[in-house]
Amino acid sequence: NAGVTQTPKFQVLKTGQSMTLQCAQDMNHEYMSWYRQDPGMGLRLIHYSVGAGITDQGEVPNGYNVSRSTTEDFPLRLLSAAPSQTSVYFCASGEANTEAFFGQGTRLTVV
């Protein structure tokens, strides 16, 4: 089992560019989520999905879009990158009332 796979691992964007961070899980988990990690702030929830076709906003959703067309995939789209979106992004999956399983992370720098 690969678990939760994120691509790319590193990315540099220019302000205003768009991109998609990919996340795939092979554990048939219903729940998937995106977090961003910033120094001294822990991880904060960006968007969340409880199943294919169902998404919801987390604590810091502005500037990000998600969709969940399949159980396996949960891509995160940055529509117009800003320096404030420089961060490490983690995708996670799990079932109700279990721990979350995290991917390796994507380190994004917006210049």
Add this chain to the structure above:
Amino acid sequence: AQSVSQHNHHVILSEAASLELGCNYSYGGTVNLFWYVQYPGQHLQLLLKYFSGDPLVKGIKGFEAEFIKSKFSFNLRKPSVQWSDTAEYFCAVNDGYGNKLVFGAGTILRVKS
């Protein structure tokens, strides 16, 4: 909304010292509690979790945590730390009805050899 407080942002210990990291969450009801560890340059890994039952939970690598409902606390302990425990530690909680987590700010532990 639920919030999580971790008491110390940086902790420096010598090898063999005992460790206790504090964690408090903001309100009760049904909660599931977690401690995750992030080694330098790596993703988050689960150390231990509490859902119900015995409030003293044992995890991997000799870590344990105690859930005290009346204090809304879930403190992490290890009797004797090793240099390899150098990492950042995160306390997290969910509301028991899904898989969304609220994280504390993290505690960076450095163990001196």
